[in-house]
Amino acid sequence: MTGPTTETTGSTSDRTADGPAPAGAPPGRATVALLGSLVALGPLTTDLYLPAIPGLTRDLGSTAPAVQLTLTGSLFGLAIGQLVFGPLSDRLGRRRPLLAGMVLYTLSTLICAFAGSVGVLVAGRFLQGLSGAAGLVIARAIARDRFEGVAMVRFMASLGLISGLAPIFAPAVGAQLLRFTDWRGAFLALVVFGAVITAWVLLTLRESLPPELRHGDGLGTTLRAIGGLLGDRRFAGYVLTSSFSFGALFAYVGGSSVVLQSEYQISPQTYSLVFAVNSLAVVGFSQLNGRVLVQRVPMDRLMLIGVGAAALAGVVLILFATVWPVGLAGVWPALFLLMAGMGLVLPNSSVQALTMAPHAAGSASALIGVGTFSCGALVAPLSSLGDRPSVAVLGAVVAGCAAVALAAFLLLCRPRTKG
Numbered sequence: 001m002t003g004p005t006t007e008t009t010g011s012t013s014d015r016t017a018d019g020p021a022p023a024g025a026p027p028g029r030a031t032v033a034l035l036g037s038l039v040a041l042g043p044l045t046t047d048l049y050l051p052a053i054p055g056l057t058r059d060l061g062s063t064a065p066a067v068q069l070t071l072t073g074s075l076f077g078l079a080i081g082q083l084v085f086g087p088l089s090d091r092l093g094r095r096r097p098l099l100a101g102m103v104l105y106t107l108s109t110l111i112c113a114f115a116g117s118v119g120v121l122v123a124g125r126f127l128q129g130l131s132g133a134a135g136l137v138i139a140r141a142i143a144r145d146r147f148e149g150v151a152m153v154r155f156m157a158s159l160g161l162i163s164g165l166a167p168i169f170a171p172a173v174g175a176q177l178l179r180f181t182d183w184r185g186a187f188l189a190l191v192v193f194g195a196v197i198t199a200w201v202l203l204t205l206r207e208s209l210p211p212e213l214r215h216g217d218g219l220g221t222t223l224r225a226i227g228g229l230l231g232d233r234r235f236a237g238y239v240l241t242s243s244f245s246f247g248a249l250f251a252y253v254g255g256s257s258v259v260l261q262s263e264y265q266i267s268p269q270t271y272s273l274v275f276a277v278n279s280l281a282v283v284g285f286s287q288l289n290g291r292v293l294v295q296r297v298p299m300d301r302l303m304l305i306g307v308g309a310a311a312l313a314g315v316v317l318i319l320f321a322t323v324w325p326v327g328l329a330g331v332w333p334a335l336f337l338l339m340a341g342m343g344l345v346l347p348n349s350s351v352q353a354l355t356m357a358p359h360a361a362g363s364a365s366a367l368i369g370v371g372t373f374s375c376g377a378l379v380a381p382l383s384s385l386g387d388r389p390s391v392a393v394l395g396a397v398v399a400g401c402a403a404v405a406l407a408a409f410l411l412l413c414r415p416r417t418k419g
Contacts, residue, residue, distance in 0.1 A: 032155070034205060035142060036162035037197050038098075038135030041105070045132050046074050047170035048190060052183035059183065062118045072377070073122045077129025078136065079373035085134040086141065086366025087226065091214055094138050094145070095207045101134025102201060106194035113187035128190075133369065135197075140365040144354045145208035152351055154290045225363045235356045235364070237412025241303065242349035243371035244405035248310050249342050250376030251397040252278075252335060259394050264328045274332055278339045285343025299348040300413065306344030307406045313338035314399025321392035331391055338398060345405070346372075352413075375401075 049056070057067045081101075088097045108127035115121035143155050177186050229235050260271055293302055316334040320326050350368055357364035382397045 030204070031146075032158045032162075034197075034200055035139040036159055037200070038139045039159050040162050040166040041132045041135045041194075041197070042078055043166035044170050044190065044193070045078075045128055046071060047166075048174040048177075049183060049186045052174060052178055052186050055178070056121075056183040060116075060118050060121070066118050069122050070118070070125045073126040074129035075373060075377045077126040077131075078133045079370050079377065081130035081133025082137040082366040082369035082373070084130070084366075086137040086369070087363045089138050089141055089209070090225065090363055093207050093209045093211070093214060094142055095201070095205060098134050098138045098205070099198065099201055101131045101138075102194060102198040104131035105134070106191055106198060109187055109191045109194055113184050113191060137365045137369050140350065140354065140368070142208050144357070144365070148355075152354070158290070226367065229357055229364055229367060232356065233412045234414060235353055237408050237414075238349045238353035238356070239367055239371045240408035241307065241405045241413065242346060242353070242368060243375040244401045244408065245307060245310060245342060245345040245349070246372035247375040247379035248314070248338065248398045248401035248405070249282075249346075251379050251382060251394060251401060252338060253376075256335070256394065259391055260328070260331075263391055264331075266328065274328075274335070278332075278335050281336050281339040282343040282346075285340045286347050287343075289344050289347055293344075294348070299352055302344045303348045303352075303409060303413075304406075306341040306348070307402055307409060309341030310338050310345070311399055311402035311406060313341065314395045314397075314402055317395025317398060318392050321390060321395060334395075 053067055057063065060067075085097050085101055105128060108124050108131055111124035112121055112128060115124055139159065143152055143159070147155050174186050177189060181188075256271075256275070260266055260274065266274075289302060313334045316337070317331060320330045320334065324330070353368055354364055379397060379401060382393075
């Protein structure tokens, strides 16, 4: 393959001018660091300011439900932005849309830092999520441009490690920032982070999508590419499997704090320990998947195991809440099992979907992102429904999402003997 290549300084094992890297070639450390930082923008944007919400509410003279809209605005921005920047990167190449997104991200974060009302902050957060989505979607598209086979799985595992650790550490970093500043300082820290990444991209990242592989015929071509992807049963199956698996994950993320602390009367510190250990499960299994398992087990089989683990976790949660009330000692391992299953499902479903769309990796990446974030945003509140949030409801939502993901996988993906 001819044309410009994507390289970062010091990276020698990525895509060459002749085509993607060999299937077993490891991604360069500089590439992982840069694209990992772009992927980390999502969780940092949503989580860094969370410890400052009470002070933000008081400072702006608002209410907690109104301030919660700042999180909702960011999540919807992340979903919609991937539909914007993914197809755009298929038309214009990866580098220019990524730079535009990072500049807009830095400016919109400045708006958040100096917002004088909740309405302005919600608007700024939507723009922040919209522009930050460029990093998420284009990083995956670059992975498809540069790597194939096991090399791409390893790269996705490396990105998964960063994106998995970011939500663990972001609230802690935000809390430490509050020792020296207020909520505005948290956003100013993101301004600095965005400016640094913008400069990093400008100085080191080269184009990965040759002009002859771009869709340059306007919006109609982009829409046809998206329609073609959605019309592919196997691609749609992988996206649905990924989306509803992510829904099961966000049922836990969105509801576990209220459910566990109210039902088992645990302290916020104990809950943070449960959350951290379970987050390490998804990180650890995603690394095991990318570095060991995919070389020995077909990816479709690993996905089936992961979805099955999530479904089993949901059923166990229901049983432990209704039939055998064993308390946190039984619920915690079930939640760990759920997160371990996610470490197998999410990276492999993304790789399988992207592998099917070499002609439109940006659009494919966008559809994956929109599906996962939209499903997560819609499902997250369900796990704490009812007069009194319960583990049984949480388990039912997890089991339901896992059941839909399993049905989509079995009916549409048609598991193969080889990954």
